[in-house]
Amino acid sequence: APLEETSLPLYFGWFLLSPVQVKIGCTAMDFLKTLDTLEAFKKHIADFTGEAEKEVDLEQYFQAKRSLHCTTKFCNYGKADGAAEYAKNPVVIKSYGSVSELSLTALFVTPRTVGARVSLSEQQLQLWPADAEKEPEAAVPGSAALPAGSRAHVTLGCAEGVQPVQTGLDLLQILTLPQGEVVEEMELGSLRYYGEGRWMLSLREPICAAACFSSFYG
Numbered sequence: 001a002p003l004e005e006t007s008l009p010l011y012f013g014w015f016l017l018s019p020v021q022v023k024i025g026c027t028a029m030d031f032l033k034t035l036d037t038l039e040a041f042k043k044h045i046a047d048f049t050g051e052a053e054k055e056v057d058l059e060q061y062f063q064a065k066r067s068l069h070c071t072t073k074f075c076n077y078g079k080a081d082g083a084a085e086y087a088k089n090p091v092v093i094k095s096y097g098s099v100s101e102l103s104l105t106a107l108f109v110t111p112r113t114v115g116a117r118v119s120l121s122e123q124q125l126q127l128w129p130a131d132a133e134k135e136p137e138a139a140v141p142g143s144a145a146l147p148a149g150s151r152a153h154v155t156l157g158c159a160e161g162v163q164p165v166q167t168g169l170d171l172l173q174i175l176t177l178p179q180g181e182v183v184e185e186m187e188l189g190s191l192r193y194y195g196e197g198r199w200m201l202s203l204r205e206p207i208c209a210a211a212c213f214s215s216f217y218g
């Protein structure tokens with residue numbers, strides 16, 4: 001019935017509580033502010049600008065997101081595969097509205113997106129769809145072989161014209177690549193370069209973020 005179909009949300013996920021949203025927003029801004037001043041970053045500036053000598057202000061380059069969250073299941077109001085099954089899963093129903101701690105373990109930047117990697121607990125993994133990492137081979141080669149939860153992230157910002165779905169794809173792509181050398185020890189952690197404008201900072205101290213498991217209708 002049409003009424004039942006429209007009762008499914010755009011997506012389910014963990015929604016960061018407001019104090020921690022501010023904290024993460026600030027940490028991400030500080031990271032971007034420092035990153036674009038590093039010699040190692042400037043060496044690869046053409047990845048972002050298309051030109052070797054041009055400068056980039058990463059804080060301006062990305063449009064910051066509000067209402068930070070970690071998507072578990074994108075349902076597209078029921079049009080996405082497995083949406084109804086997910087919504088009916090007893091674990092999903094039981095967990096709905098509960099607050100848990102997300103562990104943010106890395107920040108990553110590409111010419112398209114900036115995001116935080118989320119390392120899920122065993123309990124949180126129960127809410128993770130089995131096919132979340134299974135992107136078509138053409139989109140992200142090798143992603144299907146990554147462990148469950150690899151795609152878990154919080155989108156912090158997107159470049160102009162880029163859709164937020166890209167953040168998870170960028171993370172999957174980085175995780176399929178061989179781990180690069182550490183190019184810089186920053187205050188927040190170790191920075192690695194993965195080619196083609198892809199950077200990942202492993203946080204020395206993971207950021208603990210209280211978040212509510214819920215859904216977004218829009």
Ligand code: ACK
Nearest residue numbers: 011070071074154155164165166167168
């Ligand atoms: O930043 P995100 O995780 O990426 O949060 C938004 C949210 O759903 C609303 O757009 C995510 N999203 C959009 N399309 C998809 C998709 N096809 N697969 C997985 N996540 C998606 C987007």
